[in-house]
Amino acid sequence: MKKIISVFSLLLVMALVACAGRSSETANTETTQLTSQTMSDYVGSLSNIYNIGLFVTEDLSTSIGINFEMPDDTNGYVEYTLLGDNQYIRAKAGKKIREFGDNSAFLFEIILDELSPNTTYQYRVVNEDNTETGEYHTFTTYNDADDSHTFMYLADPQGSAETGYMSYAHAMLSVIEYSEVEYDLVMIPGDVINNTDIRSQWNMFFKYSSVFSYSVPMALTTGNHEIPLVSSENVNSMEFDGYMNLPNNGPTYGAFDGLVGDVRNTNFDNGKTYSFDFGEAHITVVNTEMYCDGTTECLGFDEDNVQILNDWVRDDLNNSDAKWKIVMLHRGPYSLSYDSITVRVNLAPILEECGVDLVLAGHDHQYSRAIYENGLLVDFSQSNDYTIGTISLIEESEDDLHFNNYSSSLGVTYLTSNTAATKFYGGRTSGIKVNYAFIDEYPVIPMITITEDSITVVSYAVEKETGLSIVPISVFILEEFQITE
Numbered sequence: 001m002k003k004i005i006s007v008f009s010l011l012l013v014m015a016l017v018a019c020a021g022r023s024s025e026t027a028n029t030e031t032t033q034l035t036s037q038t039m040s041d042y043v044g045s046l047s048n049i050y051n052i053g054l055f056v057t058e059d060l061s062t063s064i065g066i067n068f069e070m071p072d073d074t075n076g077y078v079e080y081t082l083l084g085d086n087q088y089i090r091a092k093a094g095k096k097i098r099e100f101g102d103n104s105a106f107l108f109e110i111i112l113d114e115l116s117p118n119t120t121y122q123y124r125v126v127n128e129d130n131t132e133t134g135e136y137h138t139f140t141t142y143n144d145a146d147d148s149h150t151f152m153y154l155a156d157p158q159g160s161a162e163t164g165y166m167s168y169a170h171a172m173l174s175v176i177e178y179s180e181v182e183y184d185l186v187m188i189p190g191d192v193i194n195n196t197d198i199r200s201q202w203n204m205f206f207k208y209s210s211v212f213s214y215s216v217p218m219a220l221t222t223g224n225h226e227i228p229l230v231s232s233e234n235v236n237s238m239e240f241d242g243y244m245n246l247p248n249n250g251p252t253y254g255a256f257d258g259l260v261g262d263v264r265n266t267n268f269d270n271g272k273t274y275s276f277d278f279g280e281a282h283i284t285v286v287n288t289e290m291y292c293d294g295t296t297e298c299l300g301f302d303e304d305n306v307q308i309l310n311d312w313v314r315d316d317l318n319n320s321d322a323k324w325k326i327v328m329l330h331r332g333p334y335s336l337s338y339d340s341i342t343v344r345v346n347l348a349p350i351l352e353e354c355g356v357d358l359v360l361a362g363h364d365h366q367y368s369r370a371i372y373e374n375g376l377l378v379d380f381s382q383s384n385d386y387t388i389g390t391i392s393l394i395e396e397s398e399d400d401l402h403f404n405n406y407s408s409s410l411g412v413t414y415l416t417s418n419t420a421a422t423k424f425y426g427g428r429t430s431g432i433k434v435n436y437a438f439i440d441e442y443p444v445i446p447m448i449t450i451t452e453d454s455i456t457v458v459s460y461a462v463e464k465e466t467g468l469s470i471v472p473i474s475v476f477i478l479e480e481f482q483i484t485e
Contacts, residue, residue: 039177040471043169048213050125050134051107051206055245056185056219058276060142061117064217066093067109067245068125070132073097076108080123083138090126098242099234100199109245118143137214142184149279150449151185152176152212155362155417158191158225162204167470168421169208171443175460176211178475181447185278186212189362190223190330196239197228206243219285220244222272223330223363227289231261235294236268246271246285251312258302259293273309275316281450282322286313288331291342298331298342310346317354324408324455325356332361334370335416336437339430348375348412357408357483358448358455361416365425367444367459367478370434373411377433380406386479388461389438403435404481413483415457417444424467436479441467444478455483 055065070076076095079088093108108125115121119141125134152175157168193201206213226240250273256262272287290309292298317325333344333351340363351359352373367389371378379394383403391403401410414434418424424441438444438461446459461478464471 039170039173042173043166043208046169046207046210048206048210050132051203051243052125052134052137053206053209053213053243053245054139054215054217056217056247056276057111057113058247058249060185060217060276060278061144062115062141063111063113064115064139064141065109065111065245066123066125067107067243068093068134069243070106070108070125070127072127072132073104073106074132075128076106077126077128078110078112078123079126080112080121083120083122096242098237098239100197103199105199105202105239105242107242111245115141117141118145139215139217140184146279148449148451149185149281150181150183150447151187151278152181152183153360153417153446153448154186154188154420155444156191156223156365156419156423157188157205157209157421158194158223158419158423159201159204159421160194160198163468163470164422165204165208167443167464167468169211170470170472171420171445171462172211174462174472174475175445175447179447179458179460181458183447184216186216186218187283187328187360188218188220189328189360190221191225191362192220192223194225196226202239202243219276219283219328220246221285221287221328221330222289224289224294227294229294230256230259230264233263235263236265241271244271247274247276250274251308253305253308256302256305258304259300262302269309273312275320277320277322279450280323280452281326281455282317282320282324283326283328284313284316286327286329286347288329288340288343288347291331291340291346298340301342306346310350313347314350314354317350317356323452324358324450325354326358326360326455327351327356328360330361331363332359332414332416334368334372334414334432334434335361335364335430336366336368336432336434336439337364337425337428337430339432348372351412355408356412358457359412359414361414364416365418365423366416366428367418367438368414368416368434369436369479369481370414370432371406371411372414377435378411380435384479386436388440388478389436391436392433404479406481406483407485408483409485415446417446417459419443420445422468426467438478453484457481457483
């Protein structure tokens with residue numbers, strides 16, 4: 001499935017500046033200036049009144065997940081057909097109700113299956129009597145024949161106010177316009193909102209995610225801001241589950257009796273830990289909130305159920321024969337701000353044992369990259385020019401390793417992006433060693449391309465006057481690297 005999303009075409013029509021990506025050697029000194037007014041006008045026009053999102057399935061060539069909301073307690077449907085055809089199939093969606101104080105959110109989910117690969121469909125969401133009808137949108141099913149597949153990685157969009165989500169939209173549009181990259185998946189490692197029980201934040205996330213959410217599927221997991229305390233009565237009926245529609249092929253747990261007052265049920269992790277294939281890669285998504293009690297401090301966890309999770313991750317990775325193995329999680333084992341020791345002790349050995357190539361994390365709100373093997377940081381002696389951020393190289397090495405082009409056999413690459421929005425931690429340190437760190441208050445959005453021969457990551461930084469500014473000044477390549485066999 002290779003396509004440029006419709007907003008990119010619109011931006012071209014609106015005469016935004018387009019510039020191809022720079023080479024690595026000059027990327028950190030060359031920028032392109034953006035035309036801010038037309039982009040601001042477009043961001044101001046974004047709308048997603050039904051909170052429509054497309055979601056990853058186990059087989060994107062023949063199916064896609066859709067989630068949406070209706071304003072009243074009614075039945076919800078998706079009408080869809082081949083692009084250009086008027087013979088619509090009307091499919092009833094499953095209803096999910098979430099309570100926000102005295103108000104209810106009426107949410108719906110459906111998997112459209114038995115679709116044809118590499119085919120464009122048009123669809124809309126409607127209620128029982130068609131008094132609520134969404135606009136028509138399109139999506140294209142996955143093409144197995146493509147030899148290259150790219151996804152956009154959006155860490156922690158988390159906001160409390162509309163200005164933060166407007167900044168998030170500006171950052172995405174700026175990177176899409178600057179990079180000219182075609183992508184067919186978006187991955188988000190949690191913390192899409194700041195307060196899970198504030199309905200307006202979910203509305204704002206979907207409104208400004210409509211940059212892509214009508215036509216490109218998402219893969220997400222929970223961060224600490226989506227998970228209530230395990231003793232909370234709504235822990236088994238979470239807002240995250242209401243607004244998302246993700247695969248349920250993850251682990252089933254035993255009784256949650258390892259923590260006092262824990263009321264989670266055995267299917268708690270549905271749609272939070274799961275896996276799917278994407279081109280030459282097998283992608284495993286892990287809910288790292290299982291390793292703690294739902295608070296930032298991670299004071300304790302249910303050891304028996306964590307063992308079930310560990311076993312599932314190991315089996316899932318070992319049972320895949322995909323060329324590349326990628327893991328996405330919220331709390332990374334090796335990152336600048338937080339020392340997530342329970343994640344590191346439990347997961348890192350499994351990731352190394354199973355030959356994982358790339359681990360994508362969020363939570364940290366500082367950008368870093370580290371390559372670890374057997375719990376030790378791998379040393380590099382060469383790199384591209386880095387004029388921003390801090391890179392650690394050794395002067396001499398028998399292996400003479402290059403930090404921007406290296407074999408996956410060296411170890412597991414841990415990439416932690418800061419944020420696609422406005423929350424930064426600027427220099428807070430965990431004491432964890434990394435090879436490269438960038439702590440400036442610029443959102444960073446990586447574009448990650450998978451082929452048979454390599455995983456290529458290009459991380460775009462969105463320069464702004466301050467971390468809280470909405471409109472960018474410029475976009476530049478912060479770093480790029482390639483993992484090979």
